[in-house]
Amino acid sequence: MEQYRIRPSDGMEFGLYSLGDLIPNPLTGECVPAQQRIHELIEAAKLAEQAGIDVFGVGESHQTYFTTQAHTVVLGAIAQATNNIKITSSATVLSVSDPVRVYEDFATIDLISGGRAEIVAGRGSRVGAYHLLGVDLQDYEEIFEEKLELLKKINEEERVTWQGEFRPPLQNAQILPQPVNGTLPIWRAVGGPPASAIKAGHTGIPMMLTTLGGPAINFKHSVDAYREAAEQSGFDPTTLPVATTSLFYVADTTKEALQGMYPHLNGGFIAIRGAGYPKQQFAQAPDTRDALMVGSTQQIIEKLLYQHELYGMQRFMAQIDFGGVPFDKIMKNIELIGNDIIPALKKYTAD
Amino acid sequence: MKIVVLAGSIVGSKTRTAAAAAVSLLKDNYPQHDVTLLDLAEYSIQFSDGRNYFEYDGDTKLVTETIMEADALIIGTPTFQASIPATLKNIFDLLPVNAFRDKVVSTIVTAGTPKHYLMVEQQLKPVLAYMKAHIVPTYVFIEEKDFFRKEIVNDDILFRLERLVEDTVLTAEAFEGIRQKKDAEYDF
Numbered sequence: 125m126e127q128y129r130i131r132p133s134d135g136m137e138f139g140l141y142s143l144g145d146l147i148p149n150p151l152t153g154e155c156v157p158a159q160q161r162i163h164e165l166i167e168a169a170k171l172a173e174q175a176g177i178d179v180f181g182v183g184e185s186h187q188t189y190f191t192t193q194a195h196t197v198v199l200g201a202i203a204q205a206t207n208n209i210k211i212t213s214s215a216t217v218l219s220v221s222d223p224v225r226v227y228e229d230f231a232t233i234d235l236i237s238g239g240r241a242e243i244v245a246g247r248g249s250r251v252g253a254y255h256l257l258g259v260d261l262q263d264y265e266e267i268f269e270e271k272l273e274l275l276k277k278i279n280e281e282e283r284v285t286w287q288g289e290f291r292p293p294l295q296n297a298q299i300l301p302q303p304v305n306g307t308l309p310i311w312r313a314v315g316g317p318p319a320s321a322i323k324a325g326h327t328g329i330p331m332m333l334t335t336l337g338g339p340a341i342n343f344k345h346s347v348d349a350y351r352e353a354a355e356q357s358g359f360d361p362t363t364l365p366v367a368t369t370s371l372f373y374v375a376d377t378t379k380e381a382l383q384g385m386y387p388h389l390n391g392g393f394i395a396i397r398g399a400g401y402p403k404q405q406f407a408q409a410p411d412t413r414d415a416l417m418v419g420s421t422q423q424i425i426e427k428l429l430y431q432h433e434l435y436g437m438q439r440f441m442a443q444i445d446f447g448g449v450p451f452d453k454i455m456k457n458i459e460l461i462g463n464d465i466i467p468a469l470k471k472y473t474a475d
Numbered sequence: 476m477k478i479v480v481l482a483g484s485i486v487g488s489k490t491r492t493a494a495a496a497a498v499s500l501l502k503d504n505y506p507q508h509d510v511t512l513l514d515l516a517e518y519s520i521q522f523s524d525g526r527n528y529f530e531y532d533g534d535t536k537l538v539t540e541t542i543m544e545a546d547a548l549i550i551g552t553p554t555f556q557a558s559i560p561a562t563l564k565n566i567f568d569l570l571p572v573n574a575f576r577d578k579v580v581s582t583i584v585t586a587g588t589p590k591h592y593l594m595v596e597q598q599l600k601p602v603l604a605y606m607k608a609h610i611v612p613t614y615v616f617i618e619e620k621d622f623f624r625k626e627i628v629n630d631d632i633l634f635r636l637e638r639l640v641e642d643t644v645l646t647a648e649a650f651e652g653i654r655q656k657k658d659a660e661y662d663f
Contacts, residue, residue, distance in 0.1 A: 250527075251526055252530075261524070379662060382663035383662065386663040396527075397527065398528055398529050398543060398571060399543070399573060402576065403657070403658055403661050404657060406663070407663075
């Protein structure tokens, strides 16, 4: 865990992440300008740090309703604006980028932030980036595996000699600058089904698993499959951190949380996926056993501890701005996380 | 209520004729509802490539969005190789997994032989159920001999179509009532 900057003795980490949503607030129909949104994200990272939150992540999505396509630039600004909080991508769509450039960017963010940068590399669940940046979707599987392998190699070796199909070869290449301590924590972003969790396990790379909703137990299979695959490939699963992510909304009472989140969740789903979130399903969400993180502070704590028992993860990442959540509500969420959730979480999960 | 009648084939006339008959019954008996006929023969639809349905352009976007906005759907399908035609399956492939949640879907099927009378049960209904449709249990099975010069000439079929249209509308109204009652229980 040490090389991934994870200390189990401190308890489970709690992080926030954003995809840089730029979805109109369904309650008002208004959409904040992109510039304001980016400044709000930087501000949210500062507030998160003050609240004792461990990690702040920004992801890239190359299409309408998003604003952090250049997520590394935003992460650079966050690195400069903060002092202690870990900074990660959430995720970097590695398939559409050159792993060398990605490594250069994050090594630089690591230098700016004094050793706080991490990469979460994913394939992207939307195809916008592929069309825009001219990457053939036919190669969806293979291009990611190859690029992730190269990224890992760059991280592990001082001089890189490499050859592949989707990028010109590297001959004894030195990738500069180097991060503060020579390496960066690199995670693989994994969706629900176990197939890509198994791939992460075989590569021996930390896994960040999305658990967007539905019964938490359904995702346990992916966690188990990940650790099993890691073991089969000769890695010690106890040295590989696991993180989970979910949509998140906390309020003083369950009712307030449900009322506060639903319009955004539903509106966001309509905008991104073209179909809303069923109320019947949402009504079940505050249950401890459901993965969607909505409820009172006590309910969220119980959910996190229940999942910690199920998955034994080292980190949870919360997406608190999905579907045009206005900044005052984001601030309120951060306040409740800092005051009530993190102290309880650390107390019960510290080794 | 928005009702879409979909003729799922791009060849022949039987499915289109049956779909058009359903549209006139809807217009005559339920003028308060908004009825649209989508005949796939009139559109040029792309094969599904994994995008969200609203990310396509032109006819593909128009047809899928019209279906997604519907409260009830009457699907007309011919029988090709003991199944639905690829053109209709492609429409399903273009839509998201839960596309028919909160929608009522009923079926009119045409075939060249009575041997295919269970095709809807075996091929179409499992797909509709997977996509979360409220399926109207009965469907209208129409054979070659029921048509003459692009008109339905079998009175039994005409009566059954009338009942199917009625069942579709009533089922959609009933589910809307259930949904409203359920939603009223939630305070979010």
